[in-house]
Amino acid sequence: MRALSSIRTRMQRLRGAEATSPAAAPPALPRGDRQATVIAVATQKGGVGKTTTSVNLAAGLARYHGKRVLLVDLDPQGHVGTALSAEVKPGGGKLSDVLTDTARKREVLEVVTRTGIDGLEVTPVDGRLGAAEDLLGTRIGKEFILRDALEITRSHYDVIVIDCPPNLGNLSLNGLVAADQVLIPCDPSPLALNGVHALVEAITQVAGRLNPEIDVLGLLLTRVDGRNTTLNQAIMDELRQAYGEVLVPVQIGINSALSKAQHEGRDVYAFDPLSRGAKQYGELASWVVDQL
Ligand SMILES: Nc1ncnc2c1ncn2[C@@H]1O[C@H](COP(=O)(O)OP(=O)(O)OP(=O)(O)O)[C@@H](O)[C@H]1O
Numbered sequence: 212m213r214a215l216s217s218i219r220t221r222m223q224r225l226r227g228a229e230a231t232s233p234a235a236a237p238p239a240l241p242r243g244d245r246q247a248t249v250i251a252v253a254t255q256k257g258g259v260g261k262t263t264t265s266v267n268l269a270a271g272l273a274r275y276h277g278k279r280v281l282l283v284d285l286d287p288q289g290h291v292g293t294a295l296s297a298e299v300k301p302g303g304g305k306l307s308d309v310l311t312d313t314a315r316k317r318e319v320l321e322v323v324t325r326t327g328i329d330g331l332e333v334t335p336v337d338g339r340l341g342a343a344e345d346l347l348g349t350r351i352g353k354e355f356i357l358r359d360a361l362e363i364t365r366s367h368y369d370v371i372v373i374d375c376p377p378n379l380g381n382l383s384l385n386g387l388v389a390a391d392q393v394l395i396p397c398d399p400s401p402l403a404l405n406g407v408h409a410l411v412e413a414i415t416q417v418a419g420r421l422n423p424e425i426d427v428l429g430l431l432l433t434r435v436d437g438r439n440t441t442l443n444q445a446i447m448d449e450l451r452q453a454y455g456e457v458l459v460p461v462q463i464g465i466n467s468a469l470s471k472a473q474h475e476g477r478d479v480y481a482f483d484p485l486s487r488g489a490k491q492y493g494e495l496a497s498w499v500v501d502q503l
């Protein structure tokens with residue numbers, strides 16, 4: 212009987228019906244007056260520029276378009292934190308706690324931290340996200356946890372960018388289910404092309420079963436080597452044939468300012484605003500604003 216009554220108490224708490232004490236049920240977060248578009252940056256292939264794109268798209272939207280932007284690092288590698296280490300302010304909490312808390316519904320907003328870039332906030336590096344990936348597998352409704360945790364959060368931002376890990380596991384799946392749009396970076400290599408095919412298949416399944424609203428924002432060619440024209444042309448032909456209608460009209464070339472900026476923990480606009488990388492990611496941010 213005691214077990215049953217404690218289950219009832221927990222259920223009441225989860226429903227928010229009768230809080231047993233103020234400590235057990237913290238006050239609900241206030242709702243903002245915005246409604247963010249959620250953009251997942253995803254593909255299965257590693258090293259194609261997902262994090263570089265997430266960071267510099269998010270920073271570009273905040274710096275040059277006055278958007279309030281949240282950058283969610285869903286990758287256990289924590290590269291967003293590294294790529295912006297010089298900008299991220301101390302504080303924030305762990306996204307893994309939000310995703311794995313079974314006692315109450317949590318919001319991503321509870322764990323975000325500010326950056327030195329006006330309008331840009333991020334989720335901090337979280338070494339426990341890898342373990343969270345496994346724990347998520349055991350939760351009922353495991354695909355919807357991030358989406359639910361963005362319910363109030365998204366009312367505080369104009370855009371939420373999610374940097375996904377290089378696989379199609381539970382974390383990426385949560386990213387896709389939470390997303391309105393998916394931006395797919397792809398470098399001109401046959402392996403990257405395979406990653407795109409796998410992701411498109413996953414998006415199709417997510418659209419059919421879990422998130423009918425999901426849409427492809429575009430396929431972004433990254434790390435384009437201007438010297439390797441033969442390979443570029445062959446891959447471009449295949450890409451145009453398969454995904455011509457979603458190819459982003461901006462391409463990102465290989466530019467050392469992008470990797471150096473990442474190494475210094477700053478976005479490319481702060482590192483070298485006149486670089487080709489800054490110009491091209493700036494154009495991408497403008498194109499994205501036109502699509503919103
Ligand atoms: N356009 C570019 N020009 C030069 N270097 C780049 C460019 N884009 C990315 N890089 C570099 O390539 C490496 C991989 O990029 P990034 O971390 O963005 O890829 P990723 O897809 O997020 O990788 P992972 O799959 O491991 O998460 C990094 O060192 C980054 O600085």
Ligand SMILES: [Mg+2]
Pocket residue numbers: 261262263286290374
């Ligand atoms: Mg990455």
